[in-house]
Amino acid sequence: xxxxxxxxxxxxxxxxxxxxxxxxxxxxxxxxxxxxxxxxxxxxxxxxxxxxxxxxxxxxxxxxxxxxxxxxxxxxxxxxxxxxxxxxxxxxxxxxxxxxxxxxxxxxxxxxxxxxxxxxxxxxxxxxxxxxxxxxxxxxxxxxxxxxxxxxxxxxxxxxxxxxxxxxxxxxxxxxxxxxxxxxxxxxxxxxxxxxxxxxxxxxxxxxxxxxxxxxxxxxxxxxxxxxxxxxxxxxxxxxxxxxxxxxxxxxxxxxxxxxxxxxxxxxxxxxxxxxxxxxxxxxxxxxxxxxxxxxxxxxxxxxxxxx
Amino acid sequence: xxxxxxxxxxxxxxxxxxxxxxxxxxxxxxxxxxxxxxxxxxxxxxxxxxxxxxxxxxxxxxxxxxxxxxxxxxxxxxxxxxxxxxxxxxxxxxxxxxxxxxxxxxxxxxxxxxxxxxxxxxxxxxxxxxxxxxxxxxxxxxxxxxxxxxxxxxxxxxxxxxxxxxxxxxxxxxxxxxxxxxxxxxxxxxxxxxxxxxxxxxxxxxxxxxxxxxxxxxxxxxxxxxxxxxxxxxxxxxxxxxxxxxxxxxxxxxxxxxxxxxxxxxxxxxxxxxxxxxxxxxxxxxxxxxxxxxxxxxxxxxxxxxxxxxxxxxxxxxxxxxxxxxxxxxxxxxxxxxxxxxxxxxxxxxxxxxxxxxxxxxxxxxxxxxxxxxxxxxxxxxxxxxxxx
Numbered sequence: 287x288x289x290x291x292x293x294x295x296x297x298x299x300x301x302x303x304x305x306x307x308x309x310x311x312x313x314x315x316x317x318x319x320x321x322x323x324x325x326x327x328x329x330x331x332x333x334x335x336x337x338x339x340x341x342x343x344x345x346x347x348x349x350x351x352x353x354x355x356x357x358x359x360x361x362x363x364x365x366x367x368x369x370x371x372x373x374x375x376x377x378x379x380x381x382x383x384x385x386x387x388x389x390x391x392x393x394x395x396x397x398x399x400x401x402x403x404x405x406x407x408x409x410x411x412x413x414x415x416x417x418x419x420x421x422x423x424x425x426x427x428x429x430x431x432x433x434x435x436x437x438x439x440x441x442x443x444x445x446x447x448x449x450x451x452x453x454x455x456x457x458x459x460x461x462x463x464x465x466x467x468x469x470x471x472x473x474x475x476x477x478x479x480x481x482x483x484x485x486x487x488x489x490x491x492x493x494x495x496x497x498x499x500x501x502x503x504x505x506x507x508x509x510x511x512x513x514x515x516x517x518x519x520x521x522x523x524x525x526x527x528x529x530x531x532x533x534x535x536x537x538x539x540x541x542x543x544x545x546x547x548x549x550x551x552x553x554x555x556x557x558x559x560x561x562x563x564x565x566x567x568x569x570x571x572x573x574x575x576x577x578x579x580x581x582x583x584x585x586x587x588x589x590x591x592x593x594x
Numbered sequence: 595x596x597x598x599x600x601x602x603x604x605x606x607x608x609x610x611x612x613x614x615x616x617x618x619x620x621x622x623x624x625x626x627x628x629x630x631x632x633x634x635x636x637x638x639x640x641x642x643x644x645x646x647x648x649x650x651x652x653x654x655x656x657x658x659x660x661x662x663x664x665x666x667x668x669x670x671x672x673x674x675x676x677x678x679x680x681x682x683x684x685x686x687x688x689x690x691x692x693x694x695x696x697x698x699x700x701x702x703x704x705x706x707x708x709x710x711x712x713x714x715x716x717x718x719x720x721x722x723x724x725x726x727x728x729x730x731x732x733x734x735x736x737x738x739x740x741x742x743x744x745x746x747x748x749x750x751x752x753x754x755x756x757x758x759x760x761x762x763x764x765x766x767x768x769x770x771x772x773x774x775x776x777x778x779x780x781x782x783x784x785x786x787x788x789x790x791x792x793x794x795x796x797x798x799x800x801x802x803x804x805x806x807x808x809x810x811x812x813x814x815x816x817x818x819x820x821x822x823x824x825x826x827x828x829x830x831x832x833x834x835x836x837x838x839x840x841x842x843x844x845x846x847x848x849x850x851x852x853x854x855x856x857x858x859x860x861x862x863x864x865x866x867x868x869x870x871x872x873x874x875x876x877x878x879x880x881x882x883x884x885x886x887x888x889x890x891x892x893x894x895x896x897x898x899x900x901x902x903x904x905x906x907x908x909x910x911x912x913x914x915x916x917x918x919x920x921x922x923x924x925x926x927x928x929x930x931x932x933x934x935x936x937x938x939x940x941x942x943x944x945x946x947x948x949x950x951x952x953x954x955x956x957x958x959x960x961x962x963x964x965x966x967x968x969x970x971x972x973x974x975x976x977x978x979x980x981x982x983x
Contacts, residue, residue, distance in 0.1 A: 289830055289952040290886065290893045293845045331845060331888070372929055387937040389845045410846055412936040417967060422843070422937065424970045429890050431977060457827030457891040487978055491971030 291316060292459070293331040293389055295426040299359030299482060300325060301332075305402040306470040307394050319392045319404065322471040323479060324433035326463035327392045330406065333357065333422035336364065336386035336413065339377045342583050344544040351377045355388055355406070357423065358485035363405040364388050373408035385419035387412055395584065399575060424490045427483055434480055436464045527569045528578075531556055532589070535579065539588060546586035604677055608707055610653035610728055612681060612688045620677040622705045623651040624801075625670055630663070649674075649690070652709050652784055652801055653728040657689040660698065667700070675701040711783045711803070720761035720832075724794055727786035731796075733757040733764075734812040735778040736819065736837070756836055757782075757796065758818040760811065763837040765790075765945065768798035777815050779807040793836065793947045823941060826892030826953075834946020834953045841942075841963050842889035844935045851883045852928040853914055881911050883931060887940060894953045896942050902960050907934050939963045 304327070306320040319327045334357035342365075343350040350367040351374055366374035373390075380386070390406040397403065436456060440446060451461045534555045538547035549570075556566040570587075573579040580590045604618035612619070628647030635642060645663040647670075648655050658679075660668075668674075677697040679690040692698050714730040722729070738755035753768040755776075766785075768774065784802045787794055798804070823841040850863060855877025857869035864877035881903040885896040904910050907930075914927060944957040 292826070292890055292892050293843075293888045295890045329845075331843065331890070372932070375929075389936070410932060410936050412933060414937060418937060418964075420967050421939065421965045421970075424965055424967065424974065425843075425890065427974050427978075428970075431974075455825065455828070457825060458831075459827060459891065484978060487971060487974045490967060490974060492967065 291328040293329045294325050294327050295422070295429040296321070296325055296327065296330050296332060297359040297426055297430060297483070297486060298332060298334065298355065298357050298362040299479060300430065301327075301330070301362045301392060301404045301406070302360045303479065304392075304394070304404055308466070319394050320463070320466055320470050322467060322474040323430065323476060324437045324460065324464040324467045326459070326466060329389065329391055329409070331387065331389050331422065331426075332362065332406065333387050333414075333419045333426065334361070334385070335383050335419075336380050336388070336411070337383050338380050342544065342546075342586070344542055344546070349374065352405075353377055353380060355386065357426075358489050359482050364390065364408050364411070365393075365405055366408045366411075370408055373411055376411045376413075377408060380413060384413045385416050387414055387419065387422055397574075397581065398571065420490050420492065423486050427486050427490065430483060431480075433460060433464065434476060436460060437468060437476065440464050440468060524569070524572075527561060527565070528573060530559060530561060531566065531569050531573065532578070534559070535587060535589065544586075546583065546588050549581070549585045549587055552587060608653045609649065609651045609656050612654070612656060612690070614681050614683040614688060618678040619681065620675065621651060622673065622675045622701050622707065623649040624706065625668065625672045625674065626650045626655060628668070628670060650727070650801070651707055653707070655725065655727055655786065656687070657684070658692065659689070660692040662694075663692075673701045673703055673706060675699055675705065709784070711781070711805070714783050718761035719757065719759050719764045719796075722764065722787050722794065722796070724787040724789045728784070730781055730783040731757075731759065731785075732779070732781050732807060732810050732812065733759050734810075734815060734818070735774045735776055735780065736763065736815045737776045738774045756818070758813055758815075758837070760813060762832075762835055763818055764794060764796050765836040766796040766798060768802075770798070770800055772798060772802075772804040774804070779810040779812050781805045781807055791947070793834070793945055819943070826887075826889045826894055829894060829946060829953055830892045830948075833948035834955065836945055837943065838946040838955060839941065839943040840887065840889065840894060840955065841939065842887040842893075844885055844938050844940065845888040845893070846886040847928065847932050847935065848884040848886060848895060849928075851885075852881070852931050853911075853918065853924055854880050854882055856880050879911060879915055881907075881914065883907075883935070885935060885940075887942060892952075894946070894955055895951075896940075896944075896955050896957055896960070898957060898960065902957060903931075906938075906940075906960065907931055939965065 300321050300323050304319045304321040308318040308320055310316050316328050321327060332355055334355045337354045339351040339353035341349065342352050348368055350365065352363055352365045354361050355364050366377045368374065388406060388408050388411040390408040393405050393407050395403045448458060448461045452458045535547045535552055538552050538555060539545050542548065553563065553566050557563055570579065574581065577590050579587055581587050604620040607619045607621050609621060609623060626648040628645055630643065630645050632641045633644050643662060645660040645668065647658060649658050676692060679692050679696045681688055681690055711730055714728055717729040717731055719731060719733065734757065736756040736758050738753055740751050740753050743750055743752050753771065753774060755766060757764050757766050782798060782802060782804055785796050785798045788797055818837055821839050823839045826840055826842060829838055829840055855864045856862065857864055857872050857875050858878050859872050860869065862869055862871065864875060867874055869875045881900045883898040883903045883906065885898055887894055887896050900911060918924065918927065941961045941963040942955055942957050943959045944955045946953050946955045
């Protein structure tokens, strides 16, 4: 018996902080994003300020739109493609930043270096009056606090049974999610996150102003658990290779409709210039790690606007 | 009752105590339903009459098969005495077969076992499931209404409503007038459970007795109707019930929602001009909304009819049809309905039933339940501050 996945009330910060995943096995099995704050997320309901959407991808038969939703704790990418026609139409209709609700499925993209990037595939969304956004944020805070309290209780008494917790009205789903959350994030400091909810409460009460619209450039937020090993500076030969890759990336991007360079096309061009497949991959990976090149969509590359 | 039955003297039993065994038994029971047919034998192709149906003596109901029954004099309501039937079992429930070895004859009402209400175990409503019977319950009549129905040719009045005790609520239907009034506290003895449109229902028939109670530990009718909403996780666990109250936000619509066409005879929705039962018909326009309501712990489907859909949507069937004539794209209507509903916080009370996809509630009342922002923010800050220590 598998019932509909509930829409977890979450802040965008909870989505940003989630790096663990549970993949279902078997046919039509659901996947879950496990959050450090007691969520086992598949479907979520979020509220915040939605930025105007931009079209991504250049295949006109497969339109795909992306916007960012910002709440007082952070922001998350909201996408919709031709498989969500209604949500896509709604997303395209957003022409200036405005309060909105989004119901969607979470999606974790993991880059080759292990960086997690969470986005939200919209099932339904609606721009709403500010009061409705605040009302949903109120639910988000209340339920997030409930889950944090549950985590604390479970951490304090690891032997507590699901039954005894469920008997006082705590949903079994939440208990199971909280146990998994404690297991996957054993030494996570949850206090800063909890403190951050104060901003959301101020927003609910109307004492905080509207969340400013997010910065225009949606980029991959790089989080590393382990600092990258320091490398020796690149040799002259390596620099020449990098220059070649960057040159060709510019050319490919310019020729494309969406200003992104297709990864495969780029690699093909690079190899035709004498730089072999695995070597080209290495150079590209190094450029990405150094923040010179970014891959905001799988398989689509561009130069970073602010190289580190 | 003899302590050790001997083969010569069948032991008289109540149907409740009937177990598959070789020891001969006898019992008196009433035929509740029966159906006569002929079965063709495989060996020689000859046809043999069979009467089958349900027997009850007030303690239990069992299925019976009667080979070569008398041509007449046996019908629904007849009381029979059966000596030495074969007692078998099907899916864990006993059933009896009357063969040439059995002796079955008419009996009088007076021979039916006399049942003292004290003999019926007392049960609470939550533990009752079809096809339970032979119990008594102490309940509050939450509401009752009479309805005229036609059973075959016959017109009958059925009394329907809601009963409740501390464990939960259950809908009921009574086929005789027990003079039940909303607010009454009663003891019901000898009813049975059946499944009606996916939900359990307590049936009070002519064998049921109702006794008024002076005092009882029962919820008031108002308490049941105004019960605070329960979390959807709990509703999903418990599988709905006759009176469920939930509160959540609209997170989606399920098809078909919006403008639908219904068969003029049976009200089923018409697909491509064809009713599942009545074939090609001219469908009548109607509005409905299958709302997914979610409170973060679970989700239920609310099956809203025309009146509720019109109120929530803020439009009328006529207006919707007029717009459809201007812009003949029904999917636009569904988008508009979703736009009108998505994210709204609703409190819904109604009858819940559960299947493989979850709980569906047929609403009796739908109210807007938006939060008061100021007081909610205060509560949240108080909670936030106090927990910071």
